Amino acid sequence: GAVVSQHPSRVICKSGTSVKIECRSLDFQATTMFWYRQFPKQSLMLMATSNEGSKATYEQGVEKDKFLINHASLTLSTLTVTSAHPEDSSFYICSARPSGGAKEAGELFFGEGSRLTVL
Amino acid sequence: AQKVTQAQTEISVVEKEDVTLDCVYETRDTTYYLFWYKQPPSGELVFLIRRNSFDEQNEISGRYSWNFQKSTSSFNFTITASQVVDSAVYFCALSAYTTSGTYKYIFGTGTRLKVLA
Numbered sequence: 001g002a003v004v005s006q007h008p009s010r011v012i013c014k015s016g017t018s019v020k021i022e023c024r025s026l027d028f029q030a031t032t033m034f035w036y037r038q039f040p041k042q043s044l045m046l047m048a049t050s051n052e053g054s055k056a057t058y059e060q061g062v063e064k065d066k067f068l069i070n071h072a073s074l075t076l077s078t079l080t081v082t083s084a085h086p087e088d089s090s091f092y093i094c095s096a097r098p099s100g101g102a103k104e105a106g107e108l109f110f111g112e113g114s115r116l117t118v119l
Numbered sequence: 120a121q122k123v124t125q126a127q128t129e130i131s132v133v134e135k136e137d138v139t140l141d142c143v144y145e146t147r148d149t150t151y152y153l154f155w156y157k158q159p160p161s162g163e164l165v166f167l168i169r170r171n172s173f174d175e176q177n178e179i180s181g182r183y184s185w186n187f188q189k190s191t192s193s194f195n196f197t198i199t200a201s202q203v204v205d206s207a208v209y210f211c212a213l214s215a216y217t218t219s220g221t222y223k224y225i226f227g228t229g230t231r232l233k234v235l236a
Contacts, residue, residue, distance in 0.1 A: 110164035
């Protein structure tokens, strides 16, 4: 089946530094990728929709200057947490939907997730 | 409003018992898709099933079965003869249309299933 790779799986950083998380679709092209954040024992909260070649669409309440998203190619989207603080510690999950076909029909393929800990 | 409700926060069963996870959704769309995902302790979400709004046939896949009823806006998931490996958090999701002309996925709060040996 389709594979989405997310890297790094775990990252620990000091407060004030920036952290970049990569999301790659390994065997399909993805015009659209999604970034989610998950707090312990909670659901997935959609942060933003990443669109190849254009600006990301952020959900209400998500700081676009804090969470920079770049979708430079059809197989790669990156999330950069800038000037990270302890409250940014969370599990970040990306997902991708294969391009083509009815947009609403595509299932989402998820990356393995990245656990960020900000000290 | 688009919404997915999973009222069961946590369920514990003994191995070999059957268990049903409930999912109720709200949407004004006439065309939509429903999904179930499994999240084991490792964190990765695993796709289980997709169902479109025009297909109300129940589906069975091994020990898994799904009951989609538009009349009650429910898409329930049953595991027959549960096993310890079924222990995970299960999410129900709805593919919803946005005003910008795209679709996004709305997840329920998840149900944590614990299968005891």
